[in-house]
Amino acid sequence: MTRVRFLKWDGCLxxxxxxxxGTRLLELAQRLGLPLEGTCEGAMACSTCHxxxxxxxxxxxxxxxPHEEDMLDFTPHVAPTSRLSxxxxxxxxxxxxxxxxxxGHADMRGL
Structure with a gap:
């Protein structure tokens, strides 16, 4: 088991x-109701799970x-340790x- 801590941008839990x-980080975040959209469902066609x-x-x-690196090139607020979840x-x-x-991360699925 892996213990994962998700922090808001301001550092608050x-x-x-x-x-x-074997769990994808995106799946865990979505189960927890966090605003990681994952519009492309893991196909690396977006960066909504950054x-x-x-x-x-x-x-x-x-x-x-290389494809993940390319997608991050077009992602707002990218950092040296950015990943697609x-x-x-x-x-x-x-x-x-x-x-x-x-x-500014928002989950647009419910809109």
Whole structure:
């Protein structure tokens, strides 16, 4: 199990939960009701699931694919540790992960 802390842009806790290995970070965030839309359902055709990974945790994740890097080039509020949460799969050896929601993030599914 991996314990994931989701922070709001201002650093306040948005949610915290545990998830088993193999869970996509986007799926966990959506189960918790966080505003990560994932419009393309993981096809990397959008960046509505963008998160900023804590610098200490970033190297422990798998590498970005060239396509994910390209999508992040068009993402607002991108940071050096940005990832698309649809591409982050929680691994068995990842005990904890902290991510921050970018400023202005909104889930447009309900509108």
């Amino acid at each position: 948005a949610a915290e939960a545990e998830a088993p290995a 998160v900023i990974v804590a610098p200490a945790d970033f190297p422990r994740l798998g590498p970005l694919s 649809c591409q982050v799969i929680l691994e068995a050896d990842l005990e904890a992960l902290e991510v921050r929601l970018p400023p």
